[in-house]
Amino acid sequence: MDKDRIASRRVYLRALTKDDAPALLEAVETSRESLKRRLRWVGDANDLEYFRRFIAAADASSDSDTWGVFEAKGDRLIGVASLQEMEDPQRGRGRLALWIASDRQDKGIGTEAARCLVDYGIRKRGLHRLFARLDPANRSFRRVLKKIGFRYEGCLRSDRRLNGRWVDQECWGMLKSELKR
Numbered sequence: 218m219d220k221d222r223i224a225s226r227r228v229y230l231r232a233l234t235k236d237d238a239p240a241l242l243e244a245v246e247t248s249r250e251s252l253k254r255r256l257r258w259v260g261d262a263n264d265l266e267y268f269r270r271f272i273a274a275a276d277a278s279s280d281s282d283t284w285g286v287f288e289a290k291g292d293r294l295i296g297v298a299s300l301q302e303m304e305d306p307q308r309g310r311g312r313l314a315l316w317i318a319s320d321r322q323d324k325g326i327g328t329e330a331a332r333c334l335v336d337y338g339i340r341k342r343g344l345h346r347l348f349a350r351l352d353p354a355n356r357s358f359r360r361v362l363k364k365i366g367f368r369y370e371g372c373l374r375s376d377r378r379l380n381g382r383w384v385d386q387e388c389w390g391m392l393k394s395e396l397k398r
């Protein structure tokens with residue numbers, strides 16, 4: 218499995234290049250309201266410069282891997298998926314995060330992209346544990362995590378500031394030993 222391109226049935230993940238900035242801006246523009254409810258950075262992501270900087274930072278990062286999520290049919294950029302916080306090789310863990318453009322949500326695509334991250338993170342990179350955090354109101358992401366085999370681990374109270382209020386963060390995780398062969 219190549220880090221630069223991870224293929225699934227309806228989507229593939231590939232590393233972003235600066236030429237993807239316009240498509241990324243467009244995907245966020247069309248999904249802004251739904252993404253803003255869940256993701257803090259969306260309020261600042263208003264122009265091409267933001268996405269050029271985002272792509273450069275992702276490329277330079279030593280503790281995260283980031284991919285664009287593309288539809289296999291038509292090659293449209295419809296989201297971003299990443300494994301973050303992999304800073305500590307001894308612990309061998311990574312945080313799974315992703316977003317999908319609102320007009321492509323609820324079609325199983327987020328689940329497909331998340332499975333690619335699990336395969337890559339555990340099978341290819343050999344991470345011992347993947348984890349995710351979610352706002353308890355985020356029923357869609359919870360469902361994705363359940364579908365790919367993550368387990369609920371507990372809840373951090375008032376852990377994150379989002380849209381002017383403190384929100385709890387549910388902790389979900391999966392161990393390498395739990396990945397079905």
Ligand SMILES: CC(C)(COP(=O)(O)OP(=O)(O)OC[C@H]1O[C@@H](n2cnc3c(N)ncnc32)[C@H](O)[C@@H]1OP(=O)(O)O)[C@@H](O)C(=O)NCCC(=O)NCCS
Nearest residue numbers: 255314315316317322323324325326327328356357358360
């Ligand atoms: C979370 C997210 C990536 C999921 O992507 P997606 O492509 O819609 O995911 P899927 O279609 O594979 O699965 C979504 C599931 O949630 C379910 N769902 C959607 N809204 C729901 C709701 N309000 N209540 C319960 N279930 C809901 C869908 O029915 C589907 O489950 P099913 O396949 O059993 O029917 C997408 O909603 C998103 O980008 N959200 C905004 C960003 C975000 O919250 N990212 C996660 C934190 S990093």
